[in-house]
Amino acid sequence: MRLKDKVAVITGAGNGIGRATAQRFAEEGAAVVVADLQEDKADETVGLITAAGGKAAAIGVDVVDRDDNDRMAQLAVDSFGALDIVVTAAGISHASYNSGDLENEAKWVAERADYLANPAQAVVDLSIEEFRTVMAVNLEGTLFGIQACLARMLDLGTPGSIITLASIAAKHPNAGPLPYVCSKSAVWMMTKKLAVELAPANVRVNAIGPGFIETSMTAVFDLMPEERTDQVWGQIPMGRRGQPIDIANAALFLASDESSYFTGEILHPDGGYFTE
Numbered sequence: 069m070r071l072k073d074k075v076a077v078i079t080g081a082g083n084g085i086g087r088a089t090a091q092r093f094a095e096e097g098a099a100v101v102v103a104d105l106q107e108d109k110a111d112e113t114v115g116l117i118t119a120a121g122g123k124a125a126a127i128g129v130d131v132v133d134r135d136d137n138d139r140m141a142q143l144a145v146d147s148f149g150a151l152d153i154v155v156t157a158a159g160i161s162h163a164s165y166n167s168g169d170l171e172n173e174a175k176w177v178a179e180r181a182d183y184l185a186n187p188a189q190a191v192v193d194l195s196i197e198e199f200r201t202v203m204a205v206n207l208e209g210t211l212f213g214i215q216a217c218l219a220r221m222l223d224l225g226t227p228g229s230i231i232t233l234a235s236i237a238a239k240h241p242n243a244g245p246l247p248y249v250c251s252k253s254a255v256w257m258m259t260k261k262l263a264v265e266l267a268p269a270n271v272r273v274n275a276i277g278p279g280f281i282e283t284s285m286t287a288v289f290d291l292m293p294e295e296r297t298d299q300v301w302g303q304i305p306m307g308r309r310g311q312p313i314d315i316a317n318a319a320l321f322l323a324s325d326e327s328s329y330f331t332g333e334i335l336h337p338d339g340g341y342f343t344e
């Protein structure tokens with residue numbers, strides 16, 4: 069029970085890494101606010117947690133909407149009387165990404181097929197809408213969620229732990245499309261800056277930079293030409309695909325008092341893919 073009596077807010081907890089983290093935290097005694105754009109998936113996560121004897125509440129949230137973030141943070145206080153931990157796992161890999169919609173991913177891959185041989189043209193053709201949407205969800209969404217939750221943490225005067233989801237793409241240009249790698253790099257710098265700003269308030273801020281983890285987001289790699297698929301799944305020194313639980317366990321460490329002297333750090337659970 070490493071998170072006994074703690075209250076956690078997790079965005080993007082309707083699927084993948086966010087869901088696994090919500091389940092893992094609940095197993096360790098935390099009450100969890102499960103926030104996601106896909107409210108039905110958030111409900112499903114809560115169902116899994118309560119069926120296993122844990123405590124959780126679901127809320128439909130678009131992380132780019134400040135009012136939604138505010139309602140999310142307030143739900144933690146209203147339902148569970150505290151707010152100790154935030155994990156910002158909501159994210160998109162490209163502007164039209166819709167978690168769990170494989171047909172949509174297949175269409176996206178088909179549309180971009182010519183760019184594999186001509187990446188310079190992809191740069192020329194990149195639209196400002198594509199760039200801004202990815203930055204908005206991944207970067208602004210992370211900031212807005214943190215701001216709303218931080219306000220409650222400061223009001224309540226409890227020590228806090230904030231965990232952002234960056235990626236190896238924060239440092240590795242080949243780990244995603246241009247807007248995605250820019251957004252994750254910015255999330256990582258934001259994490260370091262917030263760590264410095266919030267340390268006097270006893271709030272720790274750390275990032276997780278996963279390698280390639282088997283979720284709806286990486287299902288796209290199995291739809292790509294073999295060469296690209298192999299560049300991802302075939303190059304992991306540990307020889308297996310990362311699983312959401314691998315990231316949930318890293319988040320558990322950063323959320324718990326076991327990481328009490330960590331702030332402004334990034335962990336890279338990636339099976340050895342990125343070793344710099």
Ligand SMILES: NC(=O)c1ccc[n+]([C@@H]2O[C@H](COP(=O)([O-])OP(=O)(O)OC[C@H]3O[C@@H](n4cnc5c(N)ncnc54)[C@H](O)[C@@H]3O)[C@@H](O)[C@H]2O)c1
Pocket residue numbers: 079080081082083084085086103104105106109129130131132156157158159160161167168205209233234235236277278279280281282283284285286
């Ligand atoms: N899967 C990987 O290999 C990998 C690697 C590195 C980083 N990440 C990051 O981890 C996080 C989780 O990714 P995942 O692989 O679990 O993907 P996922 O698609 O399984 O989960 C992402 C969740 O975020 C939600 N979401 C998307 N936009 C939202 C919005 N505007 N508001 C609220 N919720 C929204 C989706 O509905 C979905 O439930 C993302 O930030 C992703 O960039 C993933």
